Amino acid sequence: MFYKLKVKDHVRLPPTLFGEELETGIIKQVKHQFDGYISKETGLVIDVMNVHEIGEGKIIMGDGAVYYESEFTLLVYRPEIHEIVAGEIKEIADFGVFLNLGPIDGMIHVSQTMNDFVSMSKDRNLQGKDTKRSLRITDRCKAKFIAISYKDLSNPKFGLTMRQVGLGKQEWIDEDFKNEKKK
Numbered sequence: 750m751f752y753k754l755k756v757k758d759h760v761r762l763p764p765t766l767f768g769e770e771l772e773t774g775i776i777k778q779v780k781h782q783f784d785g786y787i788s789k790e791t792g793l794v795i796d797v798m799n800v801h802e803i804g805e806g807k808i809i810m811g812d813g814a815v816y817y818e819s820e821f822t823l824l825v826y827r828p829e830i831h832e833i834v835a836g837e838i839k840e841i842a843d844f845g846v847f848l849n850l851g852p853i854d855g856m857i858h859v860s861q862t863m864n865d866f867v868s869m870s871k872d873r874n875l876q877g878k879d880t881k882r883s884l885r886i887t888d889r890c891k892a893k894f895i896a897i898s899y900k901d902l903s904n905p906k907f908g909l910t911m912r913q914v915g916l917g918k919q920e921w922i923d924e925d926f927k928n929e930k931k932k
Contacts, residue, residue, distance in 0.1 A: 750832060753798065754791065754823045762806070763814045775800050775819050783823060789899040792827025793852050826852045828894050828907055833916070838888045841873055846884060848892055848909060855907035857892060863921075864912055882921060891916050 760782070766774035779797045786794040804818035828834075828850075836848040836855070845858040859867050862884060865877035875884040884890075893916055896908030911917040914925065 750827060750829055751795070752792070752825050752827060754825050755801070755820065756823055757818065757820045759816045760819045761812075761814045761816055767815075771803060771817075772800050775803055775817060775821070779819070779821055787899070787902050787905060791823075792825040795824040795826055795852055798822040798824050828853070828855075828897055830894050830897060832894045833891060834894070834909075835889065835891050838884060838886050838890060841869075841875060841884065841886060843869055846875065848890060850907075853905075853907060855892065855894070855909040857909045857911060861895070861908075861910040861912050863917060882918070884918065888918050890918050891922065 758779075760775050760778050762771075762774050762778055766777060769777070776797055776799075779800070783794040783797065798821075800819060800821045802820040806815035806817050808815055834850050834855075836850040838846055839849040839854060840847040843859075845856055846862060848855045848857055859875065862875055863877050863880065863882055865880045865882065867875050867877055870876045870883070877883070890911060892909035892911050893913065894907060895910045896906070898906040898908075900906070915922055
């Protein structure tokens with residue numbers, strides 16, 4: 750889920766940015782500081798939206814930079830268990846599918862791709878034995894978060910499932926809905 754997060758922090762403005770407008774320099778430094786930042790509490794920082802307040806600057810002896818207590822808004826993405834998301838299949842491996850969700854990729858284990866026995870076809874697609882449903886790279890799908898791990902912050906893991914009603918490829922969802930209406 751996307752959130753706007755208001756943050757208050759001291760921002761170090763180096764001498765190389767003294768010629769910039771103060772707000773522009775602060776935004777550059779906050780973007781540099783939070784670029785690619787990931788944590789369990791915050792999620793993934795997508796962008797710095799704006800700066801609300803900039804306090805009086807303080808110089809620390811021997812540093813040369815000025816520190817400003819600043820308040821700014823970050824746009825963050827924090828996935829939540831049971832959240833339903835839409836994405837595009839980025840890669841298919843023997844063990845599952847990687848779904849691109851925009852700011853992150855999630856993994857769907859082969860056992861969680863569909864309610865069927867699934868195998869890899871010759872052309873590297875996943876194929877259901879009984880349903881004959883298949884998954885290919887670039888297919889658009891809906892999935893649900895079932896596991897989120899920030900154990901390694903440089904490479905967080907996001908597990909997804911498509912084995913529930915209303916999940917999977919859009920054509921499967923439409924087909925299931927039509928069959929349900931006929932009953």
